[in-house]
Amino acid sequence: MEYYNKMLCVTEAELINGSDPVMKKGTLKSNLFRKNIFCVCRGGGEGRCALYSFDSMPKKYRERFMEKYGNPEDVLREREMRKTVKYDESARTFFEEYEYFKNGEYTTLDKELIAEYTTNASVLGELVRMKMERKAMMASLNARATDVWEMVLQNSEELRERYHHTLPASLSRLKARICAFQKDGYESVVSKKLGNVNTIKITAEGRDVLVALKRSHTPRYTDEQLFAKYNEIAVFRRWKQLKSVRSMQAWLYSPKIEQLWCDAVHGEQVARQRFGRKQSTILPTRRDSLWYGDGTKLNLYYRDGKTVKTINVYEVVDGFSEVLLGYHISESENFEAQYGAFRMAVQRSGHKPYEIVHDNQGGHNKLNRQGKKNTGDEKEKGFLDRLCHIHRPTMPYNGESKTIESIFGRFQQQVLARYFNFTGQNVTAKKLTSRPNMEMVAANRDKLPTYQELCELYAQCRKEWNEAKHPKHDSSRMALYEGSVNEDTPAVGKYEMQDMFWIMSDKPVTFTDSGIKMTIDKKHYHWEVVTVDENGVQIPDREWRRLHTWEKFYVQYDPMDMTTVNLYSIDRAKKLHFCTVAKPYMQIHRAMQDQSAEEKARIHADIERGKQERIERVVAGRTIAKRHGTDPEQNGLNYPKLKGLTAEQQQQAVDRISRLEGDNYAEVVELGQHTKKLSNIGWEEVLYDERKTADKL
Template identity: 25%
Template sequence: MVKAGIVSEPYLKKALNQQRNGKVSCWPHHKEGKLVFVHYDGLNPQYKARIETIICGNVEPHLYVTTANSQKRNQALELINSDLPNQVETNPADIKELSRTGYYTPTEVHAIARAAAWLRLWNEFDVKRARAAGYPKVTDFQLAAFKHVLAEQSKGMVRFKKPLNNERVLDRNARLYENEGLKSLITGLMGNNNRRQINDLNHAILMELAGDRLKYSFEDIAMMYNDMAKDTGLVMLTVSAIKQHLNQPKYRRVWYFARHGEQAGNLEYQSEATRREVSRPDALWSIDGTSMQLYYRAGDGKIKSDLYTYFITDAHSGAIIGWSIGYTETSQVVTQALQRAVNFKNYKPYQLQYDNGSANISKAVTGLMTNMSRVHFACRPYSGKSKYIETYIGHFQQRELHKMENFKGGNINTKTNDAKANPELLAELRKNPERLPDFDQVIADFEAAVITWNKRSSERDSYGYFTGQSKLERYEAAHPERTSVNYFDKISLFMADVVNTKTTDGGYKYTTAGIKMTINKQDYWFIVPDEGGKYDHQFQRHNLGKSFNIRINTENPEFCILFQDGKQVAIAREKELFAACVADYKEGDASNIREFCRRQEEFGYQYSKAEMQKTRILMEASGTLKATGTDGIMHYSMQDKTSFNRAESDIQDQLNGMAELTSLEKKLLKLTR
């Protein structure tokens, strides 16, 4: 009443005191100990209205009081329920007995022992103990206990013969445990005489038969074992007993490797690492190739499905950012896909993930990967789960390519019919090949499927519509740690070492026509141009016949880099080709040919003649009768090196206009010029 603003606290106390003394009559009430309860029903209507509005929040007071009391009881019950698992006490004797059987792992032993503890607690809680613990009814305890047991069962903390799914099953287990004890929780082990009779010798024979690479069935293993048992006096065992023994986890993983091989054993039993999601776009590109899985009509009218597709996927978004198409996995196909991925949005990856395919680990591709990324290495062999792209390719085929009637189906090992093509549809296509796309159209259909895939998001609403960011939007999201590339970066990125398989050192020889290379079945000639930028007389003069290692962008072969002993020597550019006949002349061809001929003459016989004459004059000036040896043009040695160096220095002074010319020097100057 005070809180509702009806009266003040002093007035209320004074009025109730005077009413009890018979001096006034105000409100009906009664007293319980020191508490005084004013009767709501005896109040004036205006007081009731104020209490209902201010105290009860416009809820009828009787309902308000009932709800408040219920909330208090529920809060108290929740507190009791939360403490219930602390009352479950595992019996050390149970753990010891279960461990002695040798049939369970330590984790399984503790799970069964805790299940027994819950069943004991269930049987101990009668009505009296339930009320003492704060439960209004014993069924309230049973409901709370079942919820806790169910939660622990999902986490593997308890283990029953069969998983529990309702309170009745838990109650049935508790009654059975009360009668049979721990035996009621053991699945056909403790009470199986055959199992108890398996000793070290029996076990060794069974393991040897199970691990045989001929893969005998359990029935055959039982027959062969029991034949030996008759001859050796061993106990005969049933198929069921042998199967239960061999399929124990600690034994099965041993014979499974021997029976099925390392690869199958690893897939079945090796622990899997749980990885966090890739944090940003371009942090990891996962790459791999597979059959396109699409039929098409070839130029000769035959139905084919021989196209091979190489994918580049961004592991953060799942987007397909690069792809290439060929007939098999080659280094060229891998390079084309990587180049397309870089060109997609002008970014390069931090890490590349791939398998040990021959194209991926070729020298050209590994060199390219080193240029492109900070980190790259192959995944563990025969471990598809370690590659993100395995999942993406499978989903792409089943969710996009599967929509095309020329889809041939997924992997031949797939077990679901939804992943396979309809045989009646394929029969119709064989009879009507004109319904199939031709080569160009199947390529266009595939590229359209990639675009559709990138527009998909990973989530759908209840009506089947895509929600959230698409794969492409996730890939395009800005991130400060991404590495962008420009036009020149992209050219240098794809500069890779190219090995000449026709030479022992893998190098290319510089000939009078320059360096000839065949790239993507097309011939190219490269020269190191003179200062004029067209011809290579100067470089050829010093390097004719020498072998160079080449680094080039095979997808954009505008130029290549020449190396010797790991050091860069020069940059060679694609050679200009002249017309073979006058009819094919283009503007400027005639003047270019004349200039080329003039340069040939300049650096041909006349050049050689002038150089030799210069040598003779220098020898005369030094008083030397003849050269002691030559090593190519302009390379010679003399008996008096000091005199030769002085004469050569004087000539250079005259060329620079720093001294008067003698008659001999005038001859040399004329020849030099």
């Protein structure tokens, strides 16, 4: 860069060279052709290059040039000064570190003042040197002292044209500045207007009063009212009054002062976001390292009859690839929505995530609590505990730190906003394209999708997002996700899916004579334990019912498939034990007209099995009673007949009881009789427990 015909010019090399050029060569040629940049000198010849007018360059290129090289005028001034006037590095260091008191605080000089004062100090040093040389020479010629100062003034004006210093143009004032420079050094160069005590009109107590009034809520003051109130107080306390609202605002809204009242005026969260330090984080480098789960409004209108509605969606997103893994559409962000979205995500991924980050919604606590077994152990793992290594909530009231919010925003802008039923983004969005066209929605109310059509449309939009190019990679989001491997996130098997996604009931349920009944999400369910007969037909398991009816069980169920549940008993140590599997309670038609031949046969068979069960139950009980002499017929009473049994079945019960009467249950105590009894017993009558015998060996 240089001056050419009093014009500031730059070279082609300065514009296009380097790894980060001001502009590319093609751009320079294009601007020259369009006359956006003027060529002052075409160059040619040895050591001569083309020069372009700096002031003719478009503003953005001038700013980019100054960012790279600095202000050309300052650079050339320093360059020229180094040729004739010695650039004073000590002066530059002094002014870089110089501080002065302004508006109640110490501050440093700005860059323009530093450059101006350094130039003035360097020129003053040169003028002092010239004065001493001229003074010695003039003394040898018996010249007047005034002639020396006149030559110094002349030299100063010559240097002004070259270095653009701001020293006085009059001889008396220049003489005073040089004398002050010789006496006080660099300090004399600084303007006395900087930090002048007369400019400080607000005392320390007055500043506190301004801040206190700004924080006031009873009443709240506008800046104009605050200005008037302060001057009113200033008159009473004999302070200097403020002259303008603008000067008061310049102090009041400075960053150091604004921190003292921002929380009271705008809220502490606004103050925290405005003045608190933000973390700079690095995104995951592999799939399934971090999943985000969050709910938001599904930004598409749909129609329900004649009503226009919106609905919510809960999404689970992979932090590495931005793939939308799982979702659930519902009226609110509740446990069911979170459960469904995470289940779909695991099924789609086939792997457990290493970490899950979610917000502080209460549904997540229920989601984790639902998975815990009712053992009373606080360390027992819940649903989210088993789903990943780590799960944690995001920092509350810190939405800008959530990566999923950024993904939602771009998904809405790039995909959902293309549909006429777009609801717009957040109400704080400033772009008109981020807001809905309510006139179009109202005019096409009948063309809005139904709820089912909305679900299909949203699934299509998610697919489009997943298959689109990732903003920081060359492949699509889905290809990036499927091409990545995370060795710390194992694949999920059948039993792990059951452990993670089957839910245990909060309380035990009694298995009654009508099986087990439960109400889940306002839906009634009815199960029983079944088995198969010799023909492979499914029938109620009466043997299991005989042993466990009226016992209490915890029910483990799959919310997506309620046709099979697991029953768990709990022991005194609060440990759960698997008992059996229950299925929907078997039902029959009440009206015979509706019954098929197979159903009629099954009904009659079940009734007969019920009668046999009654007989077995009575026989077993009376057998015990007869052994101990407590049966009614042993004590002069009649045992009532079983109601509803045929004569043949009644006789069967009587015969089985009668056979018990012939058995002698009295103990033989005489030695002769005991010996006779033993001699009549054959080996075929000896029964023993092989397991107990083996245990004794």
